[in-house]
Amino acid sequence: MVTSPVATAVPVDASAVGSADGPEARGGTVPGVLLEGVTKKYGRQTVLDVPRLEVPRGSFTVLVGPSGCGKSTGLRVIAGLETPDTGRVIIGADDATNTPPGQRGVSMVFQDFALYPHLTVEQNISFSLRLEARHNRRTGPSQAEIGRRVTEACAMLGLEKLRGRRPGQLSGGERQRVGLARAIVRRPQVLLLDEPLSALDAQLRQHARAELIRLHRELGNTVVLVTHDQLEALSMGTNLVVMNGGKVVQSGTPGEVYRRPADVFVAGFVGSPAMNLHEVAVASHPAGIELTAGTSPDGRLRGLLPGGGALAGGGALAGGGAPDRVRLGWRPGDAVLEMPAPGEPSSSGELASTGAPVPGGAAGGPGLVVTGVVDVVEFTGDSAVVHCTGDFGRWAVTVRAGDQQPAIGDRARVRVPLADLHLFDVDTGRRLPTPAA
Numbered sequence: 528m529v530t531s532p533v534a535t536a537v538p539v540d541a542s543a544v545g546s547a548d549g550p551e552a553r554g555g556t557v558p559g560v561l562l563e564g565v566t567k568k569y570g571r572q573t574v575l576d577v578p579r580l581e582v583p584r585g586s587f588t589v590l591v592g593p594s595g596c597g598k599s600t601g602l603r604v605i606a607g608l609e610t611p612d613t614g615r616v617i618i619g620a621d622d623a624t625n626t627p628p629g630q631r632g633v634s635m636v637f638q639d640f641a642l643y644p645h646l647t648v649e650q651n652i653s654f655s656l657r658l659e660a661r662h663n664r665r666t667g668p669s670q671a672e673i674g675r676r677v678t679e680a681c682a683m684l685g686l687e688k689l690r691g692r693r694p695g696q697l698s699g700g701e702r703q704r705v706g707l708a709r710a711i712v713r714r715p716q717v718l719l720l721d722e723p724l725s726a727l728d729a730q731l732r733q734h735a736r737a738e739l740i741r742l743h744r745e746l747g748n749t750v751v752l753v754t755h756d757q758l759e760a761l762s763m764g765t766n767l768v769v770m771n772g773g774k775v776v777q778s779g780t781p782g783e784v785y786r787r788p789a790d791v792f793v794a795g796f797v798g799s800p801a802m803n804l805h806e807v808a809v810a811s812h813p814a815g816i817e818l819t820a821g822t823s824p825d826g827r828l829r830g831l832l833p834g835g836g837a838l839a840g841g842g843a844l845a846g847g848g849a850p851d852r853v854r855l856g857w858r859p860g861d862a863v864l865e866m867p868a869p870g871e872p873s874s875s876g877e878l879a880s881t882g883a884p885v886p887g888g889a890a891g892g893p894g895l896v897v898t899g900v901v902d903v904v905e906f907t908g909d910s911a912v913v914h915c916t917g918d919f920g921r922w923a924v925t926v927r928a929g930d931q932q933p934a935i936g937d938r939a940r941v942r943v944p945l946a947d948l949h950l951f952d953v954d955t956g957r958r959l960p961t962p963a964a
């Protein structure tokens with residue numbers, strides 16, 4: 528993350544009007560922000576390559592991705608603190624590509640809040656309004672208006688009693704609220720937040736997450752938040768944008784991205800604990816498609832997708848273009864732990880094609896059955912993450928507190944419903960139709 532000493536609040540252009548070739552004129556709805564063909568290089572490294580990204584107006588959009596994937600650069604391009612090498616940045620109805628940061632109608636809050644240490648809370652919050660009033664005596668805000676807006680922002684963020692304090696006399700959470708107040712006092716149409724919660728401890732973070740969601744609801748403007756914390760990403764946004772290597776790999780609601788990850792990267796990055804992923808061989812079978820993994824005869828996963836499942840749909844497996852291997856994924860929270868009775872065989876997972884009990888004695892509906900031996904149990908309060916090593920390497924399952932808790936060394940078996948299996952192309956990593964699709 529790249530921080531900046533630049534003042535974080537920039538003026539609002541509330542009177543933005545649609546340009547002749549703006550989205551409204553083209554018959555579409557006005558987005559909050561639209562990036563079109565945006566690229567950015569530092570030296571020879573392309574850090575941003577976004578053919579098109581629309582941030583819906585009024586959405587709480589979260590940009591998430593691993594460190595260095597270009598999230599902050601994307602935010603800074605929207606703010607106007609970085610100039611893209613190619614492409615257009617549209618904010619509301621206007622092409623803002625060449626508009627100075629202060630006239631874009633955006634405010635940005637940085638990771639370290641970048642407060643002025645020698646100014647009081649009130650002076651920090653009113654700083655940019657006073658600057659605007661000084662530079663623009665005719666159209667800038669009056670003293671009364673500044674006072675009104677500062678009072679309103681302080682009330683919204685519970686800062687009334689702290690107005691006279693300096694940043695050094697505030698806790699991390701209080702500083703964060705001052706940073707937010709300073710940004711919203713401008714009434715920006717787009718509020719940009721660059722990892723605003725990362726300086727807070729776990730408890731404050733949780734509280735601040737809820738505060739931010741409430742604030743967004745009250746303001747009704749477009750919020751774009753950057754984080755590398757995927758829990759934050761899933762829980763806060765109405766819209767999620769996953770980035771990797773400067774590119775947008777998927778965008779949608781958090782639920783869509785979680786349930787139907789577009790590729791192996793998204794599958795592994797979004798969700799905690801991470802999705803279990805195994806490479807399996809694919810072969811045609813009279814009753815469908817057979818999947819196998821592992822090498823030893825008694826230590827392998829063997830599965831049958833009934834009728835070939837949707838994997839065979841579109842002819843993917845029917846003709847010469849059939850993949851001979853796929854990556855199979857399942858989420859630890861989607862599996863049900865079934866502890867084998869003493870004496871039951873523990874090896875050989877099976878993918879049952881019917882509702883009948885699978886060989887080995889595991890009861891339940893059709894699904895993937897995986898076995899292994901417990902080697903780590905992570906207690907998290909209301910659940911435990913049980914890590915196992917088994918037929919096809921390492922895998923994890925989430926067990927709710929109150930359910931039977933396995934101990935280290937126990938044999939464990941899980942069943943994953945067919946509907947919760949994910950398949951990905953081994954070469955491209957792209958999602959393939961799932962068995963239950």
Ligand SMILES: Nc1ncnc2c1ncn2[C@@H]1O[C@H](COP(=O)(O)OP(=O)(O)OP(=O)(O)O)[C@@H](O)[C@H]1O
Binds near residue numbers: 569595596599601755
């Ligand atoms: N001013 C700069 N000069 C050169 N390289 C830069 C500059 N700013 C960022 N980079 C590089 O661009 C890439 C993307 O950086 P960016 O800060 O956008 O990533 P990020 O996804 O926000 O990372 P983090 O989560 O660690 O903050 C990184 O490889 C970074 O080293």
